[in-house]
Amino acid sequence: MRTFDLVTGESLFVNDLRVVRWEQYGLGTAMPFQAMWYSVPPGDESPIDQHPELELSIVVAGTAHVTVGDTVHEVPHGNAFLLNSLEAHVVQNRSADEVLTVFSAYWYPEAATAAAEALAGRSAVAVGHD
Numbered sequence: 001m002r003t004f005d006l007v008t009g010e011s012l013f014v015n016d017l018r019v020v021r022w023e024q025y026g027l028g029t030a031m032p033f034q035a036m037w038y039s040v041p042p043g044d045e046s047p048i049d050q051h052p053e054l055e056l057s058i059v060v061a062g063t064a065h066v067t068v069g070d071t072v073h074e075v076p077h078g079n080a081f082l083l084n085s086l087e088a089h090v091v092q093n094r095s096a097d098e099v100l101t102v103f104s105a106y107w108y109p110e111a112a113t114a115a116a117e118a119l120a121g122r123s124a125v126a127v128g129h130d
Contacts, residue, residue, distance in 0.1 A: 062100035
């Protein structure tokens with residue numbers, strides 16, 4: 001078992017957002033996705049972001065207000081949101097005094113498809129199907 005510590009992880013900053021990327025833990029290709037935590041200070045927001053990866057995010061502290069297009073989605077602590085590939089988004093922290101912290105796992109859609117196909121192939125072999 002390995003543990004990953006948000007508090008002591010090496011940080012980088014994007015504007016005022018603290019980002020702790022999991023690449024620092026030397027996982028290489030051991031996981032089929034990349035991951036990070038990011039923290040948004042009270043009253044602040046992320047820059048607009050858009051990327052080819054799918055991104056599954058879990059709010060681990062605070063409440064996120066995620067703007068996609070003209071719609072704002074409120075995502076409270078303990079809940080998650082999934083951003084599609086190339087979906088432009090902004091994550092806001094509307095709290096006056098609580099830091100918003102989000103865990104995100106992200107991967108390229110092709111990699112997810114290939115992994116699912118590989119798993120299906122292994123399952124078929126395991127049960128003796130051609």
